Amino acid sequence: MKQPFIMEEIVSVLKRVAPSNKDFVALHEPSFQGNEWSYVKECLDTGWVSSVGKYVDRFEEMLSEYTGVKRAVAVVNGTAALHICLKLVGVESDDEVIVPTLTFIASANAISYCQAIPHFVDSSVETLGLDPNKLADYLLEITEVRNNSCYNKQTGRRIKAVVPMHTFGHPVELDTLVDVCQRYHLELIEDAAESLGSYYKGRHTGNWGRATALSFNGNKIMTTGGGGAILTNDEELGKWAKHLTTTAKKPHNWEFVHDQVGYNYRMPNINAALGCAQLEQLPDFLTRKRALAARYHKVFSKVDGVSFVTEPDFGSSNYWLNAIMLSPKWSHLRDDILQATNEQGIMTRPVWKLLSDLPMYAATPRMDLSVAKQLESCIINIPSSASLGAVHVET
Amino acid sequence: MKQPFIMEEIVSVLKRVAPSNKDFVALHEPSFQGNEWSYVKECLDTGWVSSVGKYVDRFEEMLSEYTGVKRAVAVVNGTAALHICLKLVGVESDDEVIVPTLTFIASANAISYCQAIPHFVDSSVETLGLDPNKLADYLLEITEVRNNSCYNKQTGRRIKAVVPMHTFGHPVELDTLVDVCQRYHLELIEDAAESLGSYYKGRHTGNWGRATALSFNGNKIMTTGGGGAILTNDEELGKWAKHLTTTAKKPHNWEFVHDQVGYNYRMPNINAALGCAQLEQLPDFLTRKRALAARYHKVFSKVDGVSFVTEPDFGSSNYWLNAIMLSPKWSHLRDDILQATNEQGIMTRPVWKLLSDLPMYAATPRMDLSVAKQLESCIINIPSSASLGAVHVET
Numbered sequence: 001m002k003q004p005f006i007m008e009e010i011v012s013v014l015k016r017v018a019p020s021n022k023d024f025v026a027l028h029e030p031s032f033q034g035n036e037w038s039y040v041k042e043c044l045d046t047g048w049v050s051s052v053g054k055y056v057d058r059f060e061e062m063l064s065e066y067t068g069v070k071r072a073v074a075v076v077n078g079t080a081a082l083h084i085c086l087k088l089v090g091v092e093s094d095d096e097v098i099v100p101t102l103t104f105i106a107s108a109n110a111i112s113y114c115q116a117i118p119h120f121v122d123s124s125v126e127t128l129g130l131d132p133n134k135l136a137d138y139l140l141e142i143t144e145v146r147n148n149s150c151y152n153k154q155t156g157r158r159i160k161a162v163v164p165m166h167t168f169g170h171p172v173e174l175d176t177l178v179d180v181c182q183r184y185h186l187e188l189i190e191d192a193a194e195s196l197g198s199y200y201k202g203r204h205t206g207n208w209g210r211a212t213a214l215s216f217n218g219n220k221i222m223t224t225g226g227g228g229a230i231l232t233n234d235e236e237l238g239k240w241a242k243h244l245t246t247t248a249k250k251p252h253n254w255e256f257v258h259d260q261v262g263y264n265y266r267m268p269n270i271n272a273a274l275g276c277a278q279l280e281q282l283p284d285f286l287t288r289k290r291a292l293a294a295r296y297h298k299v300f301s302k303v304d305g306v307s308f309v310t311e312p313d314f315g316s317s318n319y320w321l322n323a324i325m326l327s328p329k330w331s332h333l334r335d336d337i338l339q340a341t342n343e344q345g346i347m348t349r350p351v352w353k354l355l356s357d358l359p360m361y362a363a364t365p366r367m368d369l370s371v372a373k374q375l376e377s378c379i380i381n382i383p384s385s386a387s388l389g390a391v392h393v394e395t
Numbered sequence: 396m397k398q399p400f401i402m403e404e405i406v407s408v409l410k411r412v413a414p415s416n417k418d419f420v421a422l423h424e425p426s427f428q429g430n431e432w433s434y435v436k437e438c439l440d441t442g443w444v445s446s447v448g449k450y451v452d453r454f455e456e457m458l459s460e461y462t463g464v465k466r467a468v469a470v471v472n473g474t475a476a477l478h479i480c481l482k483l484v485g486v487e488s489d490d491e492v493i494v495p496t497l498t499f500i501a502s503a504n505a506i507s508y509c510q511a512i513p514h515f516v517d518s519s520v521e522t523l524g525l526d527p528n529k530l531a532d533y534l535l536e537i538t539e540v541r542n543n544s545c546y547n548k549q550t551g552r553r554i555k556a557v558v559p560m561h562t563f564g565h566p567v568e569l570d571t572l573v574d575v576c577q578r579y580h581l582e583l584i585e586d587a588a589e590s591l592g593s594y595y596k597g598r599h600t601g602n603w604g605r606a607t608a609l610s611f612n613g614n615k616i617m618t619t620g621g622g623g624a625i626l627t628n629d630e631e632l633g634k635w636a637k638h639l640t641t642t643a644k645k646p647h648n649w650e651f652v653h654d655q656v657g658y659n660y661r662m663p664n665i666n667a668a669l670g671c672a673q674l675e676q677l678p679d680f681l682t683r684k685r686a687l688a689a690r691y692h693k694v695f696s697k698v699d700g701v702s703f704v705t706e707p708d709f710g711s712s713n714y715w716l717n718a719i720m721l722s723p724k725w726s727h728l729r730d731d732i733l734q735a736t737n738e739q740g741i742m743t744r745p746v747w748k749l750l751s752d753l754p755m756y757a758a759t760p761r762m763d764l765s766v767a768k769q770l771e772s773c774i775i776n777i778p779s780s781a782s783l784g785a786v787h788v789e790t
Contacts (some may be wrong), residue, residue: 035438040435045427078659099617105653113508226446226471226663261755264501266621271620276664338649342648
C-alpha cells in the first residue's frame with residue numbers, strides 16, 4: 001500500500017522535526033519573549049495608545065534601518081499598505097495591474113479598491129512567485145507601448161503596474177523583473193508582506209520597487225497584532241504616503257484642513273510598541289526559522305515523492321512559511337494529507353486557491369496559468385513558528 | 396477694553412473648572428485605571444494578539460449588550476465602520492449620500508470610497524447635527540421618488556442614504572429624521588463615532604439606523620488605541636458585516652475561498668482587550684464627563700457673550716467633547732481665543748472646517764449651509780477628559 005505510506009511518512013517527519021509539548025502545533029504562532037511587555041505598558045502608563053506617539057516614529061525608523069529603504073510608514077495592515085502603494089504610483093480607475101494568480105486575496109482586492117483590474121500572471125516553480133521571463137514573452141505579445149505607457153492591445157486598457165509577491169518569504173527573480181518593468185514603463189510594487197528578513201542578491205526585498213508593502217499580521221514573522229508598512233526610497237513618495245494614510249490633514253495647531261481624499265490607515269502607538277519589541281528580535285527569529293527549515297530540508301530529502309521548498313540560489317529567504325511539494329503522482333492525496341495532519345493536531349494548509357478562479361475575478365484578463373495551477377495542486381504548508389526552530393531534535 | 400476681557404474670562408474659567416497638575420491640559424486624553432493591563436498581558440502571554448481571539452468576541456458582545464443593538468462587529472477604526480455601513484445598505488458608485496457639512500472628514504471620505512458623492516446639508520443650532528426639518532423641506536424641493544427610490548432632480552442621480560453624525564455626543568433629532576428617511580426611501584446610517592453612551596428618548600444612539608458606525612480612536616470617550624465597530628439590529632446584515640470585514644473568506648478548515656471583494660478591517664485581539672477593559676469603565680467615564688459638563692455649564696452661564704453647548708431636551712449626551720459658542724459679536728475673536736488658550740497650555744480647537752469648503756468636495760451638491768457656516772465661526776472645543784471630571788473644584 002503506497003498511499004498510506006506517504007501520508008504516514010509526512011506525519012512522522014512533522015512530529016519529529018517540529019515536536020511540541022502542546023496538543024496542537026500551529027502553522028505559525030508569534031513569540032513574545034522580548035520587550036513587548038515593557039513597551040506596551042509604557043503606552044498604557046503614559047496614555048499614548050493611539051495614532052500619535054513615539055513608538056510609531058521609532059518603529060518606522062527601525063524598519064527603515066533594518067530594510068535599508070529610506071522611508072517607512074506604519075499602517076493598520078498589509079492590505080492598506082498595498083492599497084496606498086498602488087495610489088502612490090498612480091494606479092487609476094480602469095487601469096490593469098499585473099499580479100500573480102497564486103497569492104493572498106489582498107493582492108487583488110487592493111487593486112479593486114482603486115477601481116483597477118487585476119491581470120493575472122503565472123508563477124515560477126523555483127520561487128513560487130511571479131515568473132518574469134514568462135511575463136516578458138506575454139507582454140511582447142499582448143501589449144504596445146505608446147507615449148511612455150503600456151497598453152493591453154486586447155482590452156485597450158493601460159497596464160500601469162506589476163505587483164510581485166515574495167511567496168512564503170522566497171524572493172522573486174528581481175533583476176529580470178526590474179528590466180521588464182523598465183522596458184514596458186510599468187511601475188514595480190513589491191508585495192513583501194511575507195518577506196521581512198529576505199534578501200535578493202544581498203539587498204533586502206522591498207528595496208527594488210518604487211513602493212513596497214509589508215505586513216505584521218499575527219501569523220507573520222513578526223507581528224504588531226495587526227499592522228503593515230509602506231516602504232519607499234523616494235522621499236517625496238514617502239511624505240505623500242504618510243499624508244494619505246493620516247486623512248490627508250494639513251499640519252496645523254488646531255485647524256482641520258484636508259487637501260484630498262485620504263485614508264485613516266494609521267497604526268496605533270500600542271501596536272507600534274509591540275512592533276518595536278518584535279523587530280528587536282527579528283535576527284533571532286530568522287536564525288530559528290532557518291534552522292527549522294534546514295532540518296525539514298534534510299529529513300524530507302529522504303522522503304520519496306515529496307520535496308521541501310528551498311530558497312532560490314539568488315536569494316536568502318526568511319523561511320516564513322515552510323512548504324512541501326507533492327510529486328505529481330501524489331498530488332491527488334493533497335486533501336487526504338491535509339485531513340490526516342490536521343486531525344492529528346498538526347496544522348497544515350494548502351496554498352491559496354488561485355485568485356483567477358474566484359467568482360469576483362472570473363472575468364478578468366489572464367495569461368496561461370498552468371504552472372500556478374500545478375503548484376496549487378501540490379503545495380502543503382507545514383508548521384513554521386520560530387519557537388519550533390529552537391527545539392533541538394535528532395533528525 | 397472689552398476684547399481682552401472675554402478672552403481672560405474664558406481662560407480663567409477653563410483654569411478653574413478643569414484644573415490640572417500638568418503643564419498642559421489636553422483636549423481629551425484616555426484613562427486606563429481598570430483591567431487594561433491584565434487583559435493586554437493575557438493576550439501577550441497566550442500569543443493571541445491578532446485578528447482571532449476571545450477579546451474580539453467578548454468586546455462585540457459587550458458592545459451589543461451596552462447599546463442594546465443586536466449585533467456589533469469590531470473593526471480597525473470608525474472610518475472603516477462607516478465605509479462598510481454604506482456598503483451594507485447598498486450605496487453604489489454614482490449614488491448621492493446626504494451628510495452634514497459640519498462633521499469630521501471621515502464622513503465624506505467613506506462615501507468617496509464607495510465612488511458615491513456626498514451631498515452636504517445644514518446643521519441645527521440645538522443639536523449641532525443634521526437638521527431634519529430643513530432636510531425635509533429641501534428634499535421636497537429637489538427630489539422625486541420613483542420605483543421606491545429617491546432621485547435628485549437636479550443631478551439625475553439616486554440619493555441612497557442619509558448619514559447624520561451625533562456631534563460631540565449630542566444626539567440629533569431622530570424621530571423626525573427616521574420619518575423623513577421613510578418617506579423618501581433613504582437608508583439611515585448613524586455616525587455614532589462620538590456618541591457611545593448617548594441616548595435619544597431613552598434608547599441608545601445607533602439603535603435607530605439600519606447600520607451604525609462607532610469609533611474608539613484615542614481621543615474618544617473610550618479607546619482601543621485605534622478601532623471602531625459596526626452596529627445593526629438586522630442579523631443578516633450583521634453576518635454580512637463580519638464577512639465583508641474579514642476578507643469575505645468562507646469558513647473552512649484550510650481552504651482559502653473568498654466569495655466577493657472584501658476588506659481587511661478586523662480589529663486585532665490586543666486592541667479588543669483594551670476595549671473590554673475600557674467599556675467596563677464607561678459608566679464611570681460618563682458620570683465624570685457629565686459632572687465636568689455641569690460645572691462648565693454653571694460657570695459659563697455667568698460669562699457674557701459665551702454659551703456652553705448642552706444636550707438637547709430629547710436626549711442624554713455623553714458630553715464627549717465640551718464646546719462653547721461665542722455670540723456673533725465675539726466670533727471674530729475665535730482664533731485669538733484659540734491662540735491664547737493653547738499658548739497657556741490649555742488645549743482648545745475650533746470645530747471642523749466645513750467639508751463642503753474642502754478642495755476635493757468643492758464641486759459636490761449642497762443645500763443652503765448658513766447655519767453650519769455660522770456654527771463653524773463660533774464653536775470652540777474645550778478640555779473634556781473624564782479625568783478632569785473627577786477633580787473636585789469650587790466653582
